Amino acid sequence: MFGQEIFRMPIRSTVTPAVGRRLIQTKRQxxxxxxxxxxxxxxxxxxxxxxxxxxxxxxxxxxxxxxxxxxxxxxxxxxxxxxxxxxxxxxxxxxxxxxxxxxxxxxxxxxxxxxxxxxxxxxxxxxxxxxxxxxxxxxxxxxxxxxxxxxxxxxxxxxxxxxxxxxxxxxxxxxxxxxxxxxxxxxxxxxVQLDFINPAGSATGQLLPTGAVIDTIDGIEATCIDVANPCVFVRAEDLGVEGNLTPDEITANPDLLVRLDSIRRQAGVKMGLAETPAAVPGSVPKICLVSTSSASNERATELKQTSADVDLVARALSVGQPHKAVPITVALALAAAARVPGSTVADVVNNKPVDAAGITIGHASGNLLVGANFDADGALSSATVFRTSxxxxxxxxxxxxxx
Missing domain, CATH: 3.10.310.10 (Diaminopimelate Epimerase; Chain A, domain 1)
Structure with missing residues (x-):
């Protein structure tokens, strides 16, 4: 009878392999x-x-x-x-x-x-x-x-x-x-106490790898220093920006980012880290904007800091991105550069430190105290910072x- 008949139709796949798509074999992680x-x-x-x-x-x-x-x-x-x-x-x-x-x-x-x-x-x-x-x-x-x-x-x-x-x-x-x-x-x-022993010349063998306290790059004065990591310090004022920009404000300023990267790459060549600007690594040298503790301090209340709380203001970039704090290696280099007469950092640092143990850096998330110790011959012997983990x-x- 018709109601008892079973019709079996052939099953055909409607899925066809993607043309030109690389097939990846499933495998264990x-x-x-x-x-x-x-x-x-x-x-x-x-x-x-x-x-x-x-x-x-x-x-x-x-x-x-x-x-x-x-x-x-x-x-x-x-x-x-x-x-x-x-x-x-x-x-x-x-x-x-x-x-x-x-x-x-x-x-x-x-x-x-x-x-x-x-x-x-x-x-x-x-x-x-x-x-x-x-x-x-x-x-x-x-x-x-x-x-x-x-x-x-x-x-x-x-x-x-x-x-x-x-x-x-x-x-x-x-x-x-x-x-x-x-x-x-x-x-x-x-x-956690961290004591960096003889931190100068981490990558270049010299505290001042270019042989000069000030180098002029793209018309901007810069101090190139190598302490814990090679770093480049430029004054925010020289670039026509406020010293305490937030990371988001720096990100929203593509012209500033392009200028900073150009300076950083040229400084990398001057420091001997690469032969051409294009070959300079993304991670070093670090570049950092510095300014006086009282410069444009409108966000002091938000950051719970006043000009009396810090010795200078810093805004660092890492791998092309504005850092939400200050990298410790950059802080160590700042502490050393602050003791080098004529440097861009010495030019803006408070000459009456907030804390005698070192310099207090105002960064995008608050403050950081870091100390640098020089021996009788003027060589950087150690630098100290305190962290948690x-x-x-x-x-x-x-x-x-x-x-």
Missing amino acids: HSLPAAYYRGGTSRAVFFNQKDLPAHRKDWDTIFRGVIGSPDPYGRQLDGLGGGISSLSKVCVVGKSTHRDADVDYTFVSLGIKNTNVDYSSNCGNMISAVGPFAVDSQLFALQEESAGSASVRIHNSNTGKIIHSSFPVVEGEAASSGDFSIDGVAGTAAR RRLFEGRIYYKNDG
């Missing part, structure tokens, strides 16, 4: 042991060097997959980056190869929209988490007689410099709780490798 730390006003993924491939050339693809770069949308949603330079970072820590250090530390800065993986600079903020990571991962063995604190000597492989990190420990781990606070980070935490997670990190 890769994973590695890792940790995630906040250091100062930055965050980074941490790896124990022994868990990475032996050859550094094999690291780049891993780091891009972990951070989520390149991302044309600029958000790094498919990784642990945060869409801004202070969150697009990786730190590698391992056994020391330097006789004066306990651990080696390699800093890696990654581009957000591009494939750049940059090993040319150091990150002062993330150094504050290197000592705690070394303790937490047992790369650094605590001594019984100093169970309440640790002092880790760090060899930064990017610059060859030594940094001493001192911080409290609790039950064999780096302490996270404390009563110390830094502007740009909510709440309080345990204080915290372990956010540890375990295994998963990343794709579709290359």
Whole structure:
């Protein structure tokens, strides 16, 4: 009967392969042991060097997959980056190869929209988490007689410099709780003291790599100095802008960004970092606008600072982006440049410091005190800054490798 008949029609697929589209084979994700730390006003993924491939050339693809770069949308949603330079970072820590250090530390800065993986600079903020990571991962063995604190000597492989990190420990781990606070980070935490030993000449071997205190670039006076990282300091007034612009206001001024990048790249050539402006790395030299503490202080109330609170105002850029605070390496260079007569920084710094321990820098998120120490011969012997850090997670990190 008709009602009992079953009609079976052949099933045909209506899906056709996309013409010219590369077919990607489905495969399992890769994973590695890792940790995630906040250091100062930055965050980074941490790896124990022994868990990475032996050859550094094999690291780049891993780091891009972990951070989520390149991302044309600029958000790094498919990784642990945060869409801004202070969150697009990786730190590698391992056994020391330097006789004066306990651990080696390699800093890696990654581009957000591009494939750049940059090993040319150091990150002062993330150094504050290197000592705690070394303790937490047992790369650094605590001594019984100093169970309440640790002092880790760090060899930064990017610059060859030594940094001493001192911080409290609790039950064999780096302490996270404390009563110390830094502007740009909510709440309080345990204080981390960072002493940068002989920080001058990190990349160039000289405090003043061009041989001059002032260089004129694109008609603008600039001081090129190398302390912890190569830096270029220009007066905001000379560029016709206010000294305390917000990061958003700097971003909204493309002409200013173009001028600053041009100065930065030409300074990089003068400092010997590259042969042509186009070849200058994105991460160094850093460039920073400086101005007097009283210059255009309309936002003092908003930032909870007055001209009496700071010795100078600074607005730094990192990898082409205005920084929401001040990078620690830039702060160290500012402290040193403030002591160099005739520099653009010495020209605007308060000659009666707010705090005798060093200079107090007003940045986009608040204030920062940093000290520079010179020996009897006038050489920069050390620089000190205080930060906080915290372990956010540890375990295994998963990343794709579709290359």
